[in-house]
């Protein structure tokens with residue numbers, strides 16, 4: 001008796017036992033019976049389940065096994081060397097179930113070594129645990145997988161979708177949208193570079209926008225997002241009130257800090273990805289300020305010519321001066337006003353130690369000279 005026949009008989013015995021004691025003869029078992037015992041009649045109810053792998057071709061000749069008939073029934077996938085009775089390709093010739101070599105080497109006798117030279121490799125694959133995911137003989141799931149590809153990864157990675165907000169493809173188990181199961185030229189088994197992988201499905205974040213936030217343009221999505229799940233809205237990897245400070249930690253350092261900046265509410269004024277506005281501001285100019293401040297320009301009798309250019313006088317984030325002023329009030333006013341002109345003004349004759357804003361409102365007034373006595377903005 002050859003080694004191969006010995007195994008066949010051994011297996012046949014095992015299977016015969018299990019089949020006769022079983023109440024329901026499944027398709028699978030029918031196949032087993034037919035495989036090991038000549039004369040088992042065709043199960044005519046199940047012809048559609050036969051796949052093209054019933055006429056296997058050698059590995060090296062097969063390029064794209066994509067011509068399998070489309071069927072709503074579970075297809076029965078059979079490993080070509082198994083159905084061809086090439087048991088001894090994998091099992092010891094002496095009989096028994098023991099393997100003649102350890103995976104992955106065993107498998108790489110026929111399959112190209114897909115681990116060699118890769119930047120990242122999957123630990124169970126390296127360890128030869130192919131059978132954690134594949135059946136070496138046959139399966140009802142394509143690629144001889146033990147389970148559907150949408151659930152197979154969760155056997156060992158069940159903690160990725162636990163947070164409040166789950167990324168849709170992750171929740172759907174579409175790990176293979178982003179990962180290779182075995183090995184990759186990119187880190188973390190990613191199917192593409194981490195700087196482009198997100199753009200496959202999100203290519204519209206910066207489209208037609210004049211100003212692009214540098215980390216977004218560079219594809220560094222993971223600087224701010226978790227690709228799987230997060231406790232924060234929109235999969236942001238840290239609380240939105242601290243995420244920006246990772247790279248911009250110098251905006252709340254001075255004596256006077258604008259309250260929303262101190263609170264980390266950058267997104268009340270900025271968009272995170274791209275904008276048509278300079279500096280990624282959500283709205284242009286003073287309209288940004290009216291979200292939180294009463295619009296004192298509206299309905300004012302007299303308005304300082306420069307008043308709607310808030311940033312001529314204020315820093316939006318912080319300042320060493322009160323009221324977020326860019327400079328000391330006296331110097332600030334002299335950016336646009338000339339000492340020579342001011343000296344000719346009657347009201348300035350006895351100004352003494354008073355500063356401009358002791359007498360003038362910087363924004364609006366009830367008289368044309370914006371005098372504080374007369375004004376209340």
Ligand code: HEC
Nearest residue numbers: 057058059062080081089106107110130134136142143144
């Ligand atoms: C004697 C040669 C041989 C050995 C050894 C072998 N295979 Fe295969 N395998 C094939 C052939 C031939 C095919 C069909 C062509 C192809 O997909 O490459 C195949 C296909 C596969 C497929 C894809 C099935 C499909 O539906 O597309 C998987 C998965 C697979 N083998 C896993 C393994 C694993 C795991 C091992 C090691 C335990 C292994 N193979 C060892 C020859 C072999």
Ligand code: HEC
Nearest residue numbers: 007008011079081082085086087089090091097099131136
């Ligand atoms: C592509 C390689 C390969 C081929 C070809 C192959 N086997 Fe296996 N077989 C395996 C592997 C791998 C295991 C699992 C070993 C383990 O998990 O430790 C296995 C396990 C078994 C077992 C143990 C029970 C089970 O199903 O886990 C039996 C019995 C068996 N094979 C019989 C056969 C017979 C009979 C043939 C030929 C018709 C055959 N095998 C062809 C790789 C192969």
Ligand code: HEC
Nearest residue numbers: 103104107111124125128129130132133134143149176181
């Ligand atoms: C963590 C699970 C897992 C492990 C472990 C694993 N595979 Fe796979 N393998 C997969 C998945 C998932 C696919 C299907 C990929 C797809 O459809 O794109 C696959 C596909 C394959 C294919 C078909 C290749 C193709 O592109 O069609 C072969 C061959 C294969 N695996 C061999 C192996 C071998 C050999 C080992 C062990 C060295 C192994 N696999 C270990 C999950 C795994």
Ligand code: HEC
Nearest residue numbers: 120121123124132152153155156175179180181187188189
């Ligand atoms: C049998 C258990 C098992 C299964 C099934 C499994 N993995 Fe893993 N995976 C591991 C182990 C072990 C590690 C290495 C330790 C770690 O990082 O947690 C790992 C690591 C990873 C890594 C990180 C690799 C790196 O370099 O950072 C990714 C990505 C990954 N697995 C994806 C998948 C995908 C996708 C699937 C389904 C196709 C899958 N895993 C199925 C056990 C498994």
Ligand code: HEC
Nearest residue numbers: 153154157160169170173174175177178179188194222227
């Ligand atoms: C939208 C793309 C995408 C999908 C879908 C996806 N991942 Fe990931 N995964 C990534 C990226 C990107 C990284 C690298 C993260 C980094 O650089 O910090 C990663 C890293 C990992 C890691 C290693 C680091 C870690 O966070 O533990 C594992 C393990 C992992 N993924 C498993 C899975 C599994 C399992 C699934 C399916 C349930 C899955 N991934 C689905 C993109 C994805």
Ligand code: HEC
Nearest residue numbers: 165168169177197198200201202221222225227233234235
């Ligand atoms: C395979 C397609 C696909 C890929 C690749 C992909 N996404 Fe998504 N993503 C989706 C879908 C689908 C949604 C849900 C619908 C929507 O909001 O557009 C989504 C939503 C999101 C959301 C919003 C979640 C929410 O709750 O508002 C963020 C953030 C996100 N993805 C980030 C990423 C990042 C980062 C990557 C790269 C690691 C990535 N996506 C890669 C398909 C994908």
Ligand code: HEC
Nearest residue numbers: 198199202215216219220221223224225234236240267272
């Ligand atoms: C600088 C941090 C940062 C970077 C880098 C970043 N994002 Fe975001 N992203 C955010 C924040 C913050 C939100 C939430 C915005 C909100 O709350 O209105 C968000 C929201 C999203 C959303 C959901 C809402 C929307 O605008 O559609 C998607 C999708 C998204 N990001 C994808 C990506 C992708 C893809 C990349 C990489 C190209 C990326 N992000 C890079 C910070 C960032």
Ligand code: HEC
Nearest residue numbers: 211214215223243244246247266267270271272278279280
């Ligand atoms: C990973 C680092 C990083 C994170 C996180 C980050 N940024 Fe940036 N940001 C940059 C870099 C780099 C630049 C360009 C150089 C510069 O102006 O400092 C920039 C520039 C900016 C600009 C000026 C853009 C322009 O065209 O003038 C704004 C506004 C901005 N970031 C807002 C934010 C906001 C809001 C957040 C949080 C949602 C954030 N940044 C998170 C790195 C980051």
Ligand code: HEC
Nearest residue numbers: 244245248251260261264265266268269270279281311316
């Ligand atoms: C009250 C609105 C507002 C808030 C809140 C705000 N910004 Fe700004 N930011 C602006 C405006 C307006 C500009 C442009 C100023 C100009 O045109 O001179 C700007 C400019 C910037 C710039 C580019 C110029 C510079 O000063 O470096 C960066 C970077 C920036 N902001 C980051 C942030 C970050 C990070 C936060 C949160 C910590 C934040 N901003 C909070 C309104 C705001």
Ligand code: HEC
Nearest residue numbers: 256259260268269288289291292293310314316322323324
């Ligand atoms: C997200 C809400 C918000 C936005 C938008 C906003 N502010 Fe404020 N601002 C505040 C809060 C809160 C305070 C502190 C309470 C107060 O004085 O009203 C404040 C205070 C100020 C102060 C007084 C600071 C001090 O310490 O005396 C100035 C000046 C100021 N804001 C200017 C602006 C300008 C200019 C804009 C438009 C670029 C703007 N703010 C947009 C919320 C906002």
Ligand code: HEC
Nearest residue numbers: 286289293306307308309310312313314323325329357362
């Ligand atoms: C010509 C310079 C200048 C311009 C332009 C300007 N401010 Fe002011 N702002 C000041 C000065 C000076 C103060 C301090 C007034 C004081 O201490 O009496 C001030 C104070 C404030 C305060 C603190 C509350 C208060 O009234 O004391 C807010 C809020 C404010 N400005 C908002 C704005 C907004 C919004 C704009 C744009 C629409 C703007 N400012 C334009 C100079 C200016």
Ligand code: HEC
Nearest residue numbers: 303304305306312332333335336356357360362368369370
């Ligand atoms: C960004 C330029 C700019 C700054 C800074 C500026 N002004 Fe003016 N101011 C003007 C212009 C333009 C006019 C109208 C033409 C003129 O009279 O010179 C004006 C006019 C005035 C008037 C006369 C009222 C009117 O509408 O004709 C007063 C009073 C005044 N400014 C006070 C101040 C005070 C006080 C400061 C400092 C807090 C200041 N200005 C800072 C540009 C500026």
Ligand code: HEC
Nearest residue numbers: 333337342345346347348350351354355356358359360369
């Ligand atoms: C003691 C109060 C007082 C101080 C301090 C003061 N002003 Fe005036 N300013 C006035 C009065 C009153 C007028 C009314 C016009 C007049 O008397 O001819 C006036 C008018 C003006 C005008 C309008 C002149 C024109 O030609 O119509 C400007 C501009 C002006 N002041 C700017 C300033 C600036 C800038 C400062 C600070 C360097 C300043 N003022 C400091 C009281 C003051």
